[in-house]
Amino acid sequence: MGRPPCCDKANVKRGPWTPEEDAKILAYVSRHGIGNWTLVPQKAGLNRCGKSCRLRWTNYLRPDLKHDNFTPEEEECILELHRTIGSRWSWIAKQLPGRTDNDVKNYWNTKLKKKLFNMGIDPVTHKPFSQIFTEFGKLGNLPSTINQNALLNTEPRIKPEPLLLPQKFPNANNLQIIEHMVGPFLFRGIEQNEEDYKIRGISSPDDISSAVVQEETPLHAATSIIENEVNDKAGVSCYGLKPEPEAMRYMESSSSAADSFLESILASDRDALEFPELLDGFCDY
């Protein structure tokens, strides 16, 4: 026996909202505030499901919502957070004032996924397709010549652009949010200089751009972050967590830099296969 429906679906209106219905919601909320949404249709004089009213309010009518296009900074923020925590749209949306989870989800599905795909990057893992094919070939114990062919055949239609990690996300409570995602007290900062990496503490709550996870993290977030650290340690550039000065050079330079960027990724694929010990050392937590 399933859960009873929240309303009589046969007798409530569905589909697009009219301006009159919007006005009723706005008038009701301005007068009574947000309370029990199941009572809103009745009290506001709407023949709608309460859930539908809540959705209309949170996704469209709320006065603090932005209705303009996403900025490049917001786009970078979405890409980075998706790479780190996956499709947790509500969390990502909380980093973007005035945006809803529905906004972010739609933007991802209609724009960013395609953009990454055209750059030769798998939107799910944020890894280059070449790397995925390489790993797949390794798992299947395929001859190396097949792997090489796979690499050659998966060159992106558009040269990959490095993603410049936003140094500071719009909200100040990022650390708390990420701590919630992967558990508190598990962070340390990592900073790159010319010679080596310095492990340091996070200096401010909004400086989470370089946070790495030490232990007891959800598999997806942990593996993603660890992989990037591995690549950095191996002297290989990676998407998203590229140190800012290097990223800036890529941003400012010509297409030849894009070529070398692609080459560095392909090189990292080969390094990972030839020197598996580079990976092993970082998994001993």
Next chain:
DNA sequence: AAGCCGTGCAACCGCACATGA
């Protein structure tokens, strides 16, 4: 002008979780 197709986005669905009796 009409039909087709791709795109963007609002809205819906169903499940999971939170909360209070």
Next chain:
DNA sequence: ATCATGTGCGGTTGCACGGCT
């Protein structure tokens, strides 16, 4: 501890719209 109910969330659908043939 259990159940009922409200809320949050991610995935998916459906429709309006514009461009193209």
